[in-house]
Amino acid sequence: MRAGLVSDLLPDRRFDLRHHRYLPGPAGPPVDRATDGPATFRDATGTTDPMWEQCWWDVVPGALDWHEPLARIEMGDGPDGPWLPAVAHGRRADDQGCGVEIVHLGPGERGHRYAVRWWDPAFRAGREHRAVLAANTGRSELAGGPFDRPATARSGRDHPPAAGPTADLPRSRAGFAARLTCPRRDSNTGPTA
Numbered sequence: 001m002r003a004g005l006v007s008d009l010l011p012d013r014r015f016d017l018r019h020h021r022y023l024p025g026p027a028g029p030p031v032d033r034a035t036d037g038p039a040t041f042r043d044a045t046g047t048t049d050p051m052w053e054q055c056w057w058d059v060v061p062g063a064l065d066w067h068e069p070l071a072r073i074e075m076g077d078g079p080d081g082p083w084l085p086a087v088a089h090g091r092r093a094d095d096q097g098c099g100v101e102i103v104h105l106g107p108g109e110r111g112h113r114y115a116v117r118w119w120d121p122a123f124r125a126g127r128e129h130r131a132v133l134a135a136n137t138g139r140s141e142l143a144g145g146p147f148d149r150p151a152t153a154r155s156g157r158d159h160p161p162a163a164g165p166t167a168d169l170p171r172s173r174a175g176f177a178a179r180l181t182c183p184r185r186d187s188n189t190g191p192t193a
Helices: 171-178
Strands: 040-042 051-058 071-077 083-085 100-108 111-119 127-133
Touching (some): 051 127, 071 100, 071 111, 111 127
Antiparallel strands (some): 051 111, 071 083, 100 111
């Protein structure tokens, strides 16, 4: 006993920290994984950046491994060029970084609806992109249709054009309009770029 202090330590300390599962359990009806229409473009507003969004149907949120990759963006250059992982601003465009977001939109008639959102997309003449859902919890990989199409359709990838900001513009102005971007992000989804 020094300076009038007593240190009476317990011989054993135990902690019982409770945890809670916030996602619903993995139980649910089997659902066919499928895209929900073509990718769509949302132009910049006063509070959000521009983005491409691809929606899809899948199993309940608790049946997905959210700690594993769920989606990536791929790019294709030139006529019939191979699909490669997209790179935007020196980083791969996938949900492991901050440029691609996965959102659960809620249950629906075909299962649970999700969206892959690609914020601050990169543009280049002659290049098109597509969203790819990675294989996850035994579910196979699924690629969406191409978007950000060049003015002339690629012969090996002739899909209906994606809805977006250039759909109603003359072909000569479509490439220019697609390159317009805004450096802001939505204050609810992440930091300002």
